[in-house]
Amino acid sequence: MNDLGELDRPGTPAGPGAADAPSEKALGSATTPSEPSAKQEPAADRKPPSPRRGAADPVKALMHRHRELCERAVDPLEIAAGLEAHGITERTAARFRHRDVFSLAEEMYARVTRDGDAPASPAPVAPRARADWVLLTLLPGALCAAAVTAAHLTHGRSRLFAVAAGILAVGLALRGALRRGPLSRTDHTAPGGSTLWISWLVAYSLLGNGLLHSAVTGGPDGLPTGTADGPWPLTAAPVLALALACAPAAWIAHLFTARGRRRLAASRGLEDFAAAVRPLLLGTVVLFLGALAALLALCAAFLDEPAGYAEALALGALLFIARLLTTHGFVYAPAVVLTATATMQAAALATVFIARLPGLGFLGTPVETLVTLWGAGSVPTLACGAAALALLVHATRKLTRASAHAPPAPSR
DSSP: OOOHHHHTOTTOTTSTTOOOHHHHHHHTOOOOOOOOOGGGSOGGGOOOOOSSOOTTOHHHHHHHHTHHHHHHOSSHHHHHHHHHHTTOOHHHHHTTTOSSHHHHHHHHHHHHHHTTOOOOOOOOOOOOOOHHHHHHHHHHHHHHHHHHHHHHHOOHHHHHHHHHHHHHHHHHHHHHHHHSSTTSOTTOOOOGGGHHHHHHHHHIIIIIHHHHHHHHTSOTTOOOOOOSSSSSOOOOHHHHHHHHTHHHHHHHHHHHHHHHHHHHHHOSSHHHHHHHHHHHHHHHHHHHHHHHHHHHHHHHHHHTOOOOHHHHHHHHHHHHHHHHHHHTTOOHHHHHHHHHHHHHHHHHHHHHHHTTSTTOGGGGHHHHHHHHHHOTTHHHHHHHHHHHHHHHHHHHHHTTSGGGTSOOOOOO
16 A cells, blocks of 8 residues: 555655545535745745645545544445445545545544554454254245145135245245344345235246146137136245245355455455355355255155246356345345336236237237247246346346445444
8 A cells, every 4th residue: 555654744745645625515614714824934834734634635534534434444445345336436445545445444444543443343254054044944845845735635615725825935935034034134124125026926937837838729719728626726846945945045145255254354455355256146145046956856755746947047046046136235226127027927917818818919929939849937037137137147246345344333
């Protein structure tokens, strides 16, 4: 890092604290009254310029605005993460005579230490696994397995009651799992804006393929053909596998958080941190998909159903990446992508039925051709796969930022 003793002089033009109009404007700080002109003093009475920075020091003003961040930081990278989270970019850092945000954070960290502030607290790490969130993540899979078993052992009205009770129980258990533990947001709130669309995507994996296949291959009116078990075939294996996957998803998300914060403490720059976290993120997604594939195989064998690996893995990847982004504070993009995916699947179903109206047959041609060539599962596979890929690209930009892994400020 630069020699701070030389750069701390306000008169040094290249110093990081040199005041300039853009920096003062960005900070919105008031300027101090100008000093008396040197011409009004005798040469013998002139004093050397004081090394103490005044209110015109933009770095000092920035440190004052982020005083709590500077006081609790254990290294410059934590300050850089906080500045990045507050929207300070390399262009902003250039106004403080620094090449990047990390260089600016290094000066702020060094000045806090030099000024004799309180010693920093130990480096925070990811919270340890606790029994409550471990049980909560296991509960959705256990209740879903019980509901599926009850649905296979009952008939008529009893089956309807068993399915309704199972859906309610799994929904409440899933809500609890998303409120606590590694799958929860930092403010411990549920993803209210995305709950409806996630429910639709899961319901489609249970009912949608059978309904779409029956509609495309149905009678002349395009009505679904009935079966012995109901109006159209159901596929419970993907839903059961996704419910069981809540537990490995929580553990893998916990591992990602712990490793990310460890990288945050060991890295010496923002680019170095991003390069270290990017393969960690991709490995996390691959590890979850491997666990989900194993659960799909077990559920398909237990229920004697086709596994439907492609569509189930695409949906699982979409939900897992969306949850990773949500737990790290990025909620807008997952909500938009989940909404678009659910809308796309609903539109695919709707066009098949609308195409039965006179003069509108062309609307159902794309979906019917897709189902005829690759089956009904191709619709959710393409929709969820494209959405998951888009979110993964977004995650490689957002989750590789140091600010995404900075521990939250302690509550007071």
